[in-house]
Amino acid sequence: MAVLPIIEIPDPRLRKVSEPVGAFDTELKRLIADMFETMYDAPGIGLAAIQVGVPKRLLVIDLQEEGEGVRNPRVYVNPLFSEPSDEMSVYNEGCLSIPEQYAEVSRPASIRLRWQDADGAEHDERVDGLLATCLQHENDHLEGIVFTDHLSRMKRDMVLKKLEKQRKLNKAA
Template identity: 60%
Template sequence: MTIKPLIILPDPLLRQVSKPVETIDEDVKRLADDMLETMYDAPGIGLAAIQIGVPRRLLVIDVAREGEEKQPQVFINPEIVTSSDERSVYEEGCLSIPDYYAEVERPAKVKVKFLDRDGKQQEVDADGLLATCLQHEMDHLNGVLFIDHISRLKRDMVVKKFTKAAKTKAI
């Protein structure tokens, strides 16, 4: 397994819509393993393939609490089947927008269908942190960032800050 470099805002790749995974082969399984390794190293609780520069509809999540045994989950070509009218607010962060957090309101519960690591069709009813994390990572697959769910003023300030930091780094 290899830890991959993370794509950081304002990289335009983060706005790209990811393509479906056509075949679940050893390369896809290796990608999922690398993503888990990268996510744990960061550390984070979710990672979409686009965040390591691979525009494929694949994400990994582990919402186990600190001290609990790891519970890695792989979601290939995930789709939200239903979402609740009930809403919940979580303070979200993103490995592609380091050290920035904001409260985001999303549906409290979602039902997601996806293929697992072995290519089997699965469905999960998620609530709480898992529901939020799934929606956050699935947004990445569509080129959407969590800052798109906050006020335009706050979003513009974050983008400006990261754009400036990227320019400084490039010098």
């Protein structure tokens, strides 16, 4: 396993629409393992393949219970979303591709999700809560969307200015 470099905005690859995964082979399993290692190292709770430069429809998520320390890795290949709830949920989102920046984003509180696992087996489930939020956030990456796209222009500009300031401070250190 390897920790892969995470692409950050404004890298144009983050705006690329990802292609479906076709082969469920050892190369896919290696990518999944590397993505988990990268996500845990960052640290984060979700990562889309495009964030490590691979334009494939692949997400990894682990919503470990705080303080529990028990990992619960989940893999979603070729996810398809449908039946969003009318009820909305607001969550203070962050993103490994927009480091150390957070903003409240409103998304459907629950969704229906169809996906394949690492072996290609198909699954179908209704999800809600933080998992629904995280899945929608990561799936946005597969469509070339980042969480700041859901913000008003003023809020988006504020987040991006804070990011640029943080980058300058990090360079100076």
